Amino acid sequence: MIKQLAIEGVRNLDASVSLGSSANLLYGRNGSGKTSVLEAIHLLAVGRSFRANSAKPVIGFDRDHCLVTATVTEGNRNQQLGIQRSKDGSVIARINGEAVTSLAMLAEVLPVVVMDSGIVSLIDGQPEGRRRFIDASVFHVEQSFLPAWRRFQRALRQRNAGLRRGTLEGDEAWRREVASAGQKLTEMRSVALDALQARFVASAEALSDDIAGMALVFRAGWDKTVGLLEALERSLESDRLQGFTHVGPHRADIKLLIDGRPAAEVMSRGQLKLAATALKLAQGGLIAQQSRSTPVYLVDDLLAELDSGHSRAVCDQLVAAGGQVVFTAVDRDEVPAFWSGSELTLFHVEQGSVVSV
Numbered sequence: 001m002i003k004q005l006a007i008e009g010v011r012n013l014d015a016s017v018s019l020g021s022s023a024n025l026l027y028g029r030n031g032s033g034k035t036s037v038l039e040a041i042h043l044l045a046v047g048r049s050f051r052a053n054s055a056k057p058v059i060g061f062d063r064d065h066c067l068v069t070a071t072v073t074e075g076n077r078n079q080q081l082g083i084q085r086s087k088d089g090s091v092i093a094r095i096n097g098e099a100v101t102s103l104a105m106l107a108e109v110l111p112v113v114v115m116d117s118g119i120v121s122l123i124d125g126q127p128e129g130r131r132r133f134i135d136a137s138v139f140h141v142e143q144s145f146l147p148a149w150r151r152f153q154r155a156l157r158q159r160n161a162g163l164r165r166g167t168l169e170g171d172e173a174w175r176r177e178v179a180s181a182g183q184k185l186t187e188m189r190s191v192a193l194d195a196l197q198a199r200f201v202a203s204a205e206a207l208s209d210d211i212a213g214m215a216l217v218f219r220a221g222w223d224k225t226v227g228l229l230e231a232l233e234r235s236l237e238s239d240r241l242q243g244f245t246h247v248g249p250h251r252a253d254i255k256l257l258i259d260g261r262p263a264a265e266v267m268s269r270g271q272l273k274l275a276a277t278a279l280k281l282a283q284g285g286l287i288a289q290q291s292r293s294t295p296v297y298l299v300d301d302l303l304a305e306l307d308s309g310h311s312r313a314v315c316d317q318l319v320a321a322g323g324q325v326v327f328t329a330v331d332r333d334e335v336p337a338f339w340s341g342s343e344l345t346l347f348h349v350e351q352g353s354v355v356s357v
């Protein structure tokens, strides 16, 4: 949970706020800086923007760097997190004043779950976004995930470099390494997704009858009737011809089905939004149960396109999730109309400053 948050030069924003322990609502006109507060928290947790894949777009136009610091509390332990990102690409991250060697250390202390107006792309967008979703879930619940992921990425890079050079010399060794690292990575993804699946079904049912009965299917990235090594051997010829590895965990995906049909093809926009919200709630629940830290939910303009019944259901599920929530809305009354069961702390955002109401 974030207690104290200080932001300098994130987009149009300079602010210092004390967040409430349950739900926080940032309201204000379009362009006032509400999303920028969420961007600042995301930057601190993940090192980059949640809308763009880098940090640069969140640094103020007229600044050469931005800085976000926060006091993060878990149980009775307070930790001080800080990140400074510069336009020249340099990054300084600290926990309790000590420089950290990997941004993953910040993510461990401050897990975030983003639910924004583009959430549907988790279902109908590119597989890369879904892989990131899978891996963020596994990262928080399986401590050996990050070394396994890095080992696989390194093996894949090395193998692809050889394939691009058009040589198969040394390929067998890299193929074995890709297969061994890839198989381990996939086992971790598979275990986490089994746990996620049960939570997803429950969240979907709680959100709407329309999306009850959905299923989440994990695709490992190769034909699972054979092991990864055999799959790599089978695709050797096309890998060699095209200069890259066609099969493996880098091709993993999840498919959402409703009554056996692809959700992205048959569900309405609002239903897809609810389904994607159920996925994110499932992820948050999994992290809360299996990691050492409780996630913070960053909810940006999520209720747009949802009718009042479903808006209330989303709010109820966020209350039930029990984590800290930071909401944005244009209208001060939009969220309180649907929110009940936990305290809502209000902030007015105006021209890049945030005022507690």
Ligand SMILES: Nc1ncnc2c1ncn2[C@@H]1O[C@H](COP(=O)(O)OP(=O)(O)OP(=O)(O)O)[C@@H](O)[C@H]1O
Binding pocket: 010, 011, 012, 028, 029, 030, 031, 032, 033, 034, 035, 036, 037, 057, 058, 059, 060, 061, 062, 301, 328, 330, 349
């Ligand atoms: N790098 C940047 N430096 C300074 N200002 C920026 C930068 N990028 C965007 N802005 C501006 O920051 C302002 C705040 O944007 P933000 O997305 O936080 O607004 P918002 O309150 O969430 O708006 P909306 O309700 O329309 O979603 C906008 O006016 C935007 O044009």
